[in-house]
Amino acid sequence: MIHTAHFLCPVNPSTVSLLQNSCLSALAQGATQINIHISSSGGDVTSGFTAYNFLKTLPIPVHCYNISNIDSIANAIFLAGKKRFANHGARFLLHPFQWQFGGMQGVDHERMREWVSSLDHDLDRLVALFHEETAGASELCDWREMIRTSTILNPERAKAFGLIEGVEEAAVANPNTTWWINC
Template sequence: MKNRTKAVKLGSIDFRLEAVQNTADQQATDIYLYGDVGDGWWGETIRADRVKELLQETANNTINIHIQSYGGDVFEGITIYNLLRNSKKTINVYVDGIAASSASIIALAGDKLIMPKNTQFMIHNPWTYTWGNANEMEKVVAQLRTCENSIIATYMEKFVGTEEELRQLLDAETFMTAEEAVAFGFADELLEEPEGKAEPALSVSARLMNKYGNEPKPQNRQESPKDERPNPLQNFINIFKEEN
């Protein structure tokens, strides 16, 4: 059953599923989960069997999971969640862009979920597409309700509110900022910008504004005294008036 978020219209994400050595910490491995979750028709996807292989192949005890995904198959996401959750390794999860739908379930599997301030976390009720008669439709509704309960059980492991409040967020197909995800208990911390980061270079106009924008305006120049030298034309007019 698919748990594909309607937010898939936001765009596509280039697929990436690989493990690489962390350059800063030789005892840690970075695993990137970019793309759709579960079986896909249009290319490679994030699959539980491949994640399992990467975990088995990785000797390091610290794993950094990087997620950029709009989601996909809900039970594939739950399977990956359980693989990470039951791992003997230390799992740190980072949202690199968005963790939506079933990808948000995967994001909760770590010992810690870390989100930069400009990333998002999205949850919604499971949905699917089907056809058939009324009896078949009723079966699908029942399956969706069961799937919904599985999702809620997973989210409630970290959500700080009530189940009713969680259901309201799911009904609303909620996109959360990193700050909101932390406040609601889904994420554990915000990733701050590193200290000592170089300030961006100022444009020419910005530098000039910093230099001159707050300086007192120069006083208006005093008018130059009028030129008192005789004007030949005016002299002629004066002579003409005197003669008359």
Template sequence: MENNLSYRTKHNAKVIAAQWGKSPNDRADWYKIEDKADGAEILIYDVIGFPFVEAKQFIKDLNAIKAKTITVRINSPGGDVFDGVAAYNALKNHPAKITTRIEGLAASIASVIALAGDEVHAYANTMYMIHDPWVMAVGKQEDLRSIADVLEKIGNQLADIYTGKTGLEADTIKEMMHTETWMTAQEGKDLGFVDKVLDGEGKTAKYNLKNIYSNVPENLSFEAQLKTFTAREIERVLIEAGAPRGYAKMVAARGCTGVIDDHRDDDEDAIINTLLQTIKGEKR
């Protein structure tokens, strides 16, 4: 395993973070743990693992939990495969009864972590996605052949996890991975990935997924997600930027569709920053 982590350089950290629209200096906590009287809760709501907080710290924090039940709430676009598999194994081996709950999106390696639960729950409006592992690589032909061999091994290991949960044939799972398969909660249940579909609605994913994946459903496009901003949310941002309350209410009532159309490739923070700059007079 350690030999496969040679990619964790400062340069690659910048490249990988940028792919997710982040900086490695963010040191984002992709998980939060809260011990409660009636059980522990783990929130996984961001990009998993390197170049941010690595699985070693997650496992240390997880092993400190003494509760008899753990609920793992998931809304993640994926992340580092080695950190994700390490987190999956740590959860599987924890003595507590674990329920994983998909609250928005369980894509890529997050779809593996979701299967660590003794029971896998998902809100009806959530999505689940599996795909072949991939990597950004530069090197000589020998280097690239070696990387391809490693990816094949990783893919087979992930397929084993999926088949172990669903009972589907390995060839079926591998084809689903190869074609990047997106599933609704009900589709995931029908295929054996999900044990129970929950009533109600989970969270909106709000990730720029088209920069990462090939077959993102239209309802998960970043533009569609941004249109879920409420008037109250837009008004709050404008007031925080110093706009008069009446002006903020007027702009919020009109929505931010125009801003979205002008920034179709930007992330949510860029959209908000544009609004802030405009109100402050920094952008004309």
């Protein structure tokens, strides 16, 4: 039985926890596949990688659908799909990570190096996911450069680069097996 989870929110520890709980509940109810309909502006990088790794551990296929926008670290969640699709008119935003500073904060050299190193490491991890999950694409892509230059991909370009299998409008398989992850 196909279950559908709607992830329509920023990526943060709370929303990723709700996504995990929804997927585990679907499994407990006999799900044989989970379709995740995603529209997200991105958010917390650590939470995005956590969601990707969690979805990859599920013992059933996960299919991801971009129903509007997949921005920033939400791309990592989307990449977890065994099969990936985008609605007509959807978009993917790739851009460099940023670090949020709470107010005016004093920083020494070593802390600044740590933050730069962390940003570089997270970029390397995301680029590696893109390469791994889009291997065999009809058109090669420099994912690092796409991220560096803040690129927006439409579904046609996303398909050429192996990000999606095709343009396919998301649909709810069964209204009784639907989960909502809201902000």
